[in-house]
Amino acid sequence: MYTQSEVLDFIQEEDVKFIRLAYFDVAGKQKNISIMPSELERAFREGIAFDASAVRGFEGPEKSDLFLFPDPSTLAIIPWRPMTGKVVRMFCDIQDSDGKPYSKDCRTLLKKSCKRLKDECGIELIIGTEIEFYLFCLDEKGKPTKEPFDTASYMDIAPEDHGENIRRDICFTLEQMGITPEASHHEEGPGQNEIDFMYSDALTAADNVATFKWIVNTKAASNGLYADFSPKPLAGEAGNGMHINLSYRLANGAKESGGDENLLPYILGGIYNYIEEITCFLNPVENSYIRLGSSKAPKYISWGKENRSAMIRLPASKSGTRLEVRSPDPMCNPYIAIALLINAAIEGIKNKITAPASTEENLFDNKIASKLNLRTLPQSLEEAKAIARKSDFVKSVLGEIEV
Structure with a gap:
């Protein structure tokens, strides 16, 4: 159950090179985007934008900007990836451009x-x-x-x-x-x-x-x-x-x-x-x-x-x-x-x-x-x-x- 600061320290100390930010469409299919460690602090603070119009059940092109905010408590090393230059995963909560929880985010719903x-x-x-x-x-x-x-x-x-x-x-x-x-x-x-x-x-x-x-x-x-x-x-x-x-x-x-x-x-x-x-x-x-x-x-x-x-x-x-x-x-x-x-x-x-x-x-x-x-x-x-x-x-x- 990591905090944001603990995750930032972990990334640096454990030689993590890629961070997978995972979320789900309304059918429960897992999606993800990989970011570099240098982008993680911004992800916690501002979120990472993605195109919601390309995700099943989300928004049309007229309102397609949504943002992924990593949940630090879900940090896990992906063990089948290399241990030199590790890859980790965190599940994300989704917010809209107004900073509100996205109504179709199934983790937020739960x-x-x-x-x-x-x-x-x-x-x-x-x-x-x-x-x-x-x-x-x-x-x-x-x-x-x-x-x-x-x-x-x-x-x-x-x-x-x-x-x-x-x-x-x-x-x-x-x-x-x-x-x-x-x-x-x-x-x-x-x-x-x-x-x-x-x-x-x-x-x-x-x-x-x-x-x-x-x-x-x-x-x-x-x-x-x-x-x-x-x-x-x-x-x-x-x-x-x-x-x-x-x-x-x-x-x-x-x-x-x-x-x-x-x-x-x-x-x-x-x-x-x-x-x-x-x-x-x-x-x-x-x-x-x-x-x-x-x-x-x-x-x-x-x-x-x-x-x-x-x-x-x-x-x-x-x-x-x-x-x-x-x-x-x-x-x-x-x-x-x-x-x-x-x-x-x-x-x-x-x-x-x-x-x-x-x-x-x-x-x-x-x-x-x-x-x-x-x-x-x-x-x-x-x-x-x-x-x-x-x-x-x-x-x-x-x-x-x-x-």
Whole structure:
């Protein structure tokens, strides 16, 4: 957690030659510009200008000047770059030409949501993610194929599991960049892998997801492979999910609005209540809706205790203060997805929204599920977007960001 002055000292003392300033478009794709160390002090003070009209979902050419301001707390050495003449990365906040936070900056949106949760509810959400991805072979021209790196299945070991060394390399690199992975293993699909993160505050969790995807893509390429985070890379095989685990704790310097009351039922109720309206942001591509409802991905709007077939699961634990949202996939913008979940939780807490009775049945069995009269998640991206466009809740959270 560096300050500006500490970063300036670090750059000088550690022989840093290039500084990558990273930010995100509204789809969550990472962008960056590299500056020299001599420009860093100006970047902290005045920002580094860029053309917003060239960034998806930002501004038109008539108002295209935006400015990147590095967040010193996100400083990390890029360990696969040379150690002589180091390269570092910092995430940035975006401001407009008037010096105001840019309304479509997803990191700013998430920070605003976290502040609202603290101010209005006296808590913060602690987030942990579980992210799945496939590893595919390249052809003789270096182009991705649909040939999986191995044919192993859930939690298999070497020699069937060919991804063991790559996952280890990814975990070591994460640690070098200040991120603590919790576990890694082979997943159900051929060539499919999963790496889980330790819990952290919401902004750090989103930053970690962005960094993780960058590292996985980089390490796959360096091993002559292609990493695929799409929700359904192979027909008939398991899809890639990004399960989001949430718990809460009292925010520093804040008084919990509910006193000693357990707020988890209201957090659950809020997310359950608004899930249809935010689905297009949790599942943002056409391929997402091929995944939902197949190969153990949720289809029905439901929750259950320890029930992995439900959309929201309350895992077995002594404290009983955690829930897992199982519908999102890795193509989502993690900043926007988590911001929407936080605001849904706020509405649940403030309005004491509770979900219907839990579902204990196996919803992967269509005969059983069809008898329960449960609503389904949107069945296509078009349907999900249509619901979001009509949502006053989505508009109140995202403002000028278009659905």
